[in-house]
Amino acid sequence: MNSHTPPQNQRSICPKCGYDQSGITDTWDDQCPMYGRCSECGLSFAWRDVFDPLLNDLYWYAEHARSNRAMIRRTPGTLVRLLNPIRFWNEVDVAKPIKLRRLAVWVLLTIITTHVLVSIPLGIGLWGRSTSSWGSLTILEYIDQYSLYGIAELTLDALFDPAMRTWISTRGGSGYSLRFQAGQRHLIYAILIKPIVFQVGFVMLWTTVLVAIPHTRRVTKVRAKHVIRAVLLSVLMLGLSFEFTRLIYGIMMWMGFYWNGFAVARIYRIVVPVLVLWQLIYWSSVISIGWRVQPWRLLVVLGTIAALLGGFALRVYVFLASTL
């Protein structure tokens, strides 16, 4: 047994397609090459990375963090690098270790944290809009008068507007109670659904192309973990663009525009195509740069067309459903 043989419990597999490499390593006698090539998918790799994938950890990447504190510290750097998918997938290539549980936790926490942070300007904007109905009360006087009910109402409105509305009702002078009501449909459509629905359809179709079509899977030859990683990061940006539209809505109200459909529509007309363009570049980079699929051009062109059609179809469907 030579010193290059991996531990018994750890199979040496191709980082891209998962093909077992022990057929090759078993032929090694007293020396081994530094680089190899997978006979299944054609990926060139350093044997060192196959035996010890942890050597390949990226120092800035949240998915590769060994602790929660390191994950939080790496969050800004990871998000900034994600803005440029070409550069991102150049570094997070197919040979880098995958830790899906860490990645899923990070994506979820990042979206929740952003949601809470965006709720602060949104809550202030909502307060500004409702001051007319509360007369000359300041926010502190309001909380003083309604105590915990006031705090709960302001918090819930900030977190769930415009999907849900909360208000305080007085029960014949014997204290207060909180009431809830579903938000107005046209506001939910205009603020929450319309800005992101094209992206949702786009991502769903790319995922379907990669997962459900056998021919595509034969061409890409990647482990399922690679697809899940790409989808998780794409969904993260989807969630963040959703929060971005909430932020614009909150700032508009804060600045006193209240609900001005025209002004908001003009902003979305720029923002939405930029976000779709990001998804388009992202998925093309995943396949051509991150996964090193060869040949990649036809797959990227056909997948992009399918995804655009998917985005368009869902957009039209939601539009029609909203007019019923």
Ligand SMILES: [Zn+2]
């Ligand atoms: Zn392979």
